[in-house]
Amino acid sequence: MKYQCGIFDLDGVLVDTAKYHYLGWKKLADRLGFPFTEQQNEALKGISRMAALDLLLEMGGMSGRFSEAEKAELAAEKNQYYLEYVSRLEEDELFFGVVELFERMKKAGIKIALGSASKNARLILDRLHIEDYFDFIVDGTLVKKAKPDPEVFTLSADRLGIPYAECVVFEDSAAGIQAAKTAGMLAVGIGTRENLPMADYICRGVGEFEWE
Ligand code: B16
Ligand code: MG
Helix, strand or coil: CCCCEEEECCECCCECCHHHHHHHHHHHHHHHCCCCCHHHHHHHCCCCHHHHHHHHHHHCCCCCCCCHHHHHHHHHHHHHHHHHHHCCCCHHHECCCHHHHHHHHHHCCCEEEEECCCCCHHHHHHHHCCHHHCCEEECCCCCCCCCCCCHHHHHHHHHHCCCHHHEEEEECCHHHHHHHHHHCCEEEEECCCCCCCCCCEEECCHHHCCCC
16 A cells, blocks of 8 residues: 555654643643542643643542633633743754655655644644645644544545545544544554554654664
């Protein structure tokens, strides 16, 4: 099988921003007065901001305590913490091998797309100066159905006219791996087999992936 398109998740795959999402949620949990661990954070990866907040409140035993307006404020508070970290993001926080892989794909005529749940994705691409590599960008402002729904990946494939079976998805979240598999795409998990049991392959980073 010759793969024609690579669809990349952003946070935790191209750049080490997944840790800033965790730190943002952790600050909010600290303020609300309950513990929140990195292992608990695995379930928040890849899902939308509001879905992540609901899960966090459930973990802290605070489900149903807040009105929708209060929840919007809590989500905005976490985003503020996150943006403070991201505003200091440096180009060297791009993961090892990303630019080299993009260069090899471009030379081979393989399309590159972004499939991120984040509403802050454009800002991060801009800070890292990698926006021009992408043939199509899907971010949290474009999708109607969040991961694990496959829309975040199928939108790019549809727009680029590439069959789903010829797309490779790179993802660090269980929700994103599930989305890729539902779409019938090859799912490369960035992380551990323990956290991403449904992935077709596991790599520690995209730099390890050998595009044939
Ligand atoms: P924002 P990705 C996802 O980005 C993150 O993994 C997830 O932790 C976050 O809740 C979600 O974006 C929404 O992000 O609050 O910035 O809109 O991994 O899909 O690139
Ligand atoms: Mg991610």
